[in-house]
Amino acid sequence: MSATVLGISTFVYLAAFILSLAAARSEGRGLSRAVWWAALAGLVLQSVGMALRWWESYQMGVGHAPLANFYESLVFFAWAVILLSLGAARAKASPILPFVLALAAGLMGYASFAPQVESGIKPLIPALKSNWLAIHVMTCFLGYASFVLATVVGSLGLRALEKGRDAAGLEDLFARYLSIGFIIFTIGIMTGSVWAFQAWGRYWGWDPKETWALITWLIYAAVIHERRRSGGLARRAVILALIGLASVLFTYIGVNYLPGLHSYL
Amino acid sequence: MGHLAAFWSSLKCTVILLLSLVLLCVAGTIIPQHTVTPVAGQGLSAWFLARLTPTDLYHSLWLACLAGLLCLNLVLCMRLRIRARKQHIPAPRFGDAGEISLGTDSQAMRARILRTAPRTLRFQEKQEGSSILLFGDSEQVRRPAIFGLHASVLLIFVGMLMSAFGLDGHIELSEGQTAAQFVDAGGTIVALGFSVRCDRFRVTHYDNGMPKEYVSRLVFLENGAARAGGELRVNHPLVYQGLRFYQESYRGQLAAIITVTDGVHAWSVRVREGDELAMDDGKLRFQVVKIGEDVMHMGPALKLAFDHASGPRNLWLFQEVDRIKEAVPDLFERAPSFNPSLIEPYTFALMELTPEYTTGIGVKRDPGAPIVAVGGILMLICLLIVFMVPSLKVWVRLEERAGATTFKAAASRSGKTEAFPAAWMARIRRAGGA
Ligand code: HEM
Numbered sequence: 231m232s233a234t235v236l237g238i239s240t241f242v243y244l245a246a247f248i249l250s251l252a253a254a255r256s257e258g259r260g261l262s263r264a265v266w267w268a269a270l271a272g273l274v275l276q277s278v279g280m281a282l283r284w285w286e287s288y289q290m291g292v293g294h295a296p297l298a299n300f301y302e303s304l305v306f307f308a309w310a311v312i313l314l315s316l317g318a319a320r321a322k323a324s325p326i327l328p329f330v331l332a333l334a335a336g337l338m339g340y341a342s343f344a345p346q347v348e349s350g351i352k353p354l355i356p357a358l359k360s361n362w363l364a365i366h367v368m369t370c371f372l373g374y375a376s377f378v379l380a381t382v383v384g385s386l387g388l389r390a391l392e393k394g395r396d397a398a399g400l401e402d403l404f405a406r407y408l409s410i411g412f413i414i415f416t417i418g419i420m421t422g423s424v425w426a427f428q429a430w431g432r433y434w435g436w437d438p439k440e441t442w443a444l445i446t447w448l449i450y451a452a453v454i455h456e457r458r459r460s461g462g463l464a465r466r467a468v469i470l471a472l473i474g475l476a477s478v479l480f481t482y483i484g485v486n487y488l489p490g491l492h493s494y495l
Numbered sequence: 496m497g498h499l500a501a502f503w504s505s506l507k508c509t510v511i512l513l514l515s516l517v518l519l520c521v522a523g524t525i526i527p528q529h530t531v532t533p534v535a536g537q538g539l540s541a542w543f544l545a546r547l548t549p550t551d552l553y554h555s556l557w558l559a560c561l562a563g564l565l566c567l568n569l570v571l572c573m574r575l576r577i578r579a580r581k582q583h584i585p586a587p588r589f590g591d592a593g594e595i596s597l598g599t600d601s602q603a604m605r606a607r608i609l610r611t612a613p614r615t616l617r618f619q620e621k622q623e624g625s626s627i628l629l630f631g632d633s634e635q636v637r638r639p640a641i642f643g644l645h646a647s648v649l650l651i652f653v654g655m656l657m658s659a660f661g662l663d664g665h666i667e668l669s670e671g672q673t674a675a676q677f678v679d680a681g682g683t684i685v686a687l688g689f690s691v692r693c694d695r696f697r698v699t700h701y702d703n704g705m706p707k708e709y710v711s712r713l714v715f716l717e718n719g720a721a722r723a724g725g726e727l728r729v730n731h732p733l734v735y736q737g738l739r740f741y742q743e744s745y746r747g748q749l750a751a752i753i754t755v756t757d758g759v760h761a762w763s764v765r766v767r768e769g770d771e772l773a774m775d776d777g778k779l780r781f782q783v784v785k786i787g788e789d790v791m792h793m794g795p796a797l798k799l800a801f802d803h804a805s806g807p808r809n810l811w812l813f814q815e816v817d818r819i820k821e822a823v824p825d826l827f828e829r830a831p832s833f834n835p836s837l838i839e840p841y842t843f844a845l846m847e848l849t850p851e852y853t854t855g856i857g858v859k860r861d862p863g864a865p866i867v868a869v870g871g872i873l874m875l876i877c878l879l880i881v882f883m884v885p886s887l888k889v890w891v892r893l894e895e896r897a898g899a900t901t902f903k904a905a906a907s908r909s910g911k912t913e914a915f916p917a918a919w920m921a922r923i924r925r926a927g928g929a
Binding site: 292352353355356357359360405409410412413416417420423425427428429430431432433434436438441442444445448449451452455456458459461470477485488 | 506507509510513514516517520521523524528553655658663701703705706707708709728729730731732739741743857859861864867871874875878879882909910
């Protein structure tokens with residue numbers, strides 16, 4: 231059941247993405263408003279799907295929040311990207327919608343159709359049975375999503391500036407996504423530390439996933455300072471943000487190819 | 496000299512240092528790392544060498560230097576910020592802002608503005624001839640938070656440094672066993688100062704065979720008397736006498752209960768694989784080489800090795816030796832090592848096999864953790880303030896002319912000139928209407 235609902239939401243995102251391409255070419259605001267509503271519909275459907283999956287896990291007797299394996303993290307990532315973009319997109323930055331919708335549809339599609347992504351609901355091994363699991367995974371992925379959005383608006387804003395167009399809205403969003411991302415990701419690292427202290431007796435162990443989270447955090451700290459230094463949407467800050475994005479990707483997926491404790495997510 | 500100081504207190508330096516830390520961390524995840532413990536007594540150069548190898552970057556001088564430089568950068572920045580604190584009211588940028596005339600005296604107007612102002616603004620004021628200049632600034636709120644944020648980075652560094660002087664040990668306990676010492680990370684045996692006993696260990700599994708939970712029931716004893724205890728499970732450590740105990744691992748192994756008789760006496764012992772035993776006042780010595788649940792498809796058995804006068808001998812002790820002998824009547828002739836009475840004058844019997852668990856318990860003490868925790872909380876609070884409080888400056892000039900007060904305002908947000916906040920303006924007007 232949950233799989234069906236999540237599947238439908240994937241297609242809603244895909245449809246909204248196609249619509250957004252059309253909206254980008256049209257003059258009126260009607261179409262871009264339709265895109266926003268379609269994205270919201272996808273988000274609501276996806277939320278229902280995630281809630282159903284949670285409920286189903288209790289039916290199976292392994293009850294846990296749907297945040298415990300690669301499949302579930304991909305789905306949550308897509309959800310977070312859409313959630314964080316909708317608030318901002320309505321008012322100021324519909325140019326980001328095609329990007330985030332493509333990303334969300336891609337993540338969801340990959341989660342469902344890639345053969346190497348195991349989509350079943352699995353019970354938790356003892357190390358994962360903790361109240362910190364949900365809050366840690368949610369904050370990390372909301373942080374990742376925010377960094378992705380910061381990088382997208384930063385790049386779009388920089389391009390607009392270079393073409394001599396007004397980019398005040400995007401510039402403002404760049405700062406905002408950076409701050410939201412930095413706060414939430416800081417909480418993500420801290421909850422991870424508290425959990426590691428509970429589970430293993432150390433709050434920091436230089437495990438590759440931990441280290442890469444720190445790398446991402448340091449890069450975005452550098453972005454924040456560079457933005458301060460050069461006053462807004464400077465080329466250097468945006469390039470650093472792009473490097474940060476690569477680091478987010480590596481922290482999320484690349485690290486799994488290095489040996490370590492976090493190999494389940 | 497001034498040049499150098501300027502660099503070390505610059506944001507450019509911050510960005511460079513942060514990115515250098517990034518490079519070091521990247522190297523640390525690519526080059527395989529293993530903790531190098533410099534051996535005492537090998538001299539300073541050996542210590543330096545160990546602290547410079549790229550295979551232990553997280554304990555290296557490289558990392559320490561970068562962290563130290565970042566701290567220097569931070570402290571210099573923070574010092575400049577404190578110095579820059581005492582400020583004059585910056586020149587107002589009224590630009591083409593229109594004047595608004597409001598029908599009250601300037602003092603009442605001033606009170607109204609301050610009353611309706613956003614709570615994050617701190618005000619200074621100056622009398623300029625017949626007019627009053629009000630300057631509101633949220634930096635007065637943000638700056639201490641920015642200071643606290645960077646102080647929290649220092650605090651976390653200090654805490655992490657102190658954590659290096661903590662304790663990281665391990666104890667292996669079988670059910671019923673008591674330990675008064677543990678093995679630390681360097682392999683040294685350290686006394687606990689009390690003892691800990693594992694009464695019971697339990698593993699449960701999901702239907703698909705994945706482990707669901709493992710739990711050790713621990714008792715802490717002093718001078719043999721139980722003082723405290725509890726269930727130790729993954730994610731739920733126990734604390735006793737400032738030490739934290741963690742459920743880390745477990746091993747399952749088979750134990751066997753065997754009996755030995757020489758026709759006059761009888762002994763019963765519980766043995767595990769690898770045990771070396773001496774019985775009958777040392778006349779009988781043997782080692783348990785192997786314990787199996789189904790050896791040679793003939794059921795539970797032990798392999799015992801004896802140091803016999805005529806050379807080493809092995810005995811395969813099957814629990815169901817009688818049944819096997821029924822099926823193969825000349826068993827002992829064909830395979831003498833199956834004979835439970837092989838070693839005269841003793842006769843052995845395997846009574847039962849029982850699974851027995853050894854639980855692996857982590858023993859830790861981390862003096863830096865509370866400091867890191869305080870630093871983390873401080874960092875979060877300050878981050879929230881810095882990012883949630885917009886960097887807003889406002890200037891308002893009030894001038895009383897012919898019974899009416901004219902109001903002229905300007906604002907800047909993050910250093911960029913902006914219109915005076917409309918919501919606030921509305922509040923000012925509304926307050927006047929009352
Ligand atoms: C890991 C370490 C650091 C973190 C997480 C950090 C974080 C931050 C954050 C979040 C801001 C606010 C930026 C904004 O309002 O847009 C900031 C500002 C600043 N940071 Fe850092 N920082 C770090 C290290 C440093 C260091 C080493 C320096 C040393 C010079 C420094 C100097 C500054 C300065 C001067 C500002 C601007 C303050 C202002 O706007 O008045 N930071 N930092």
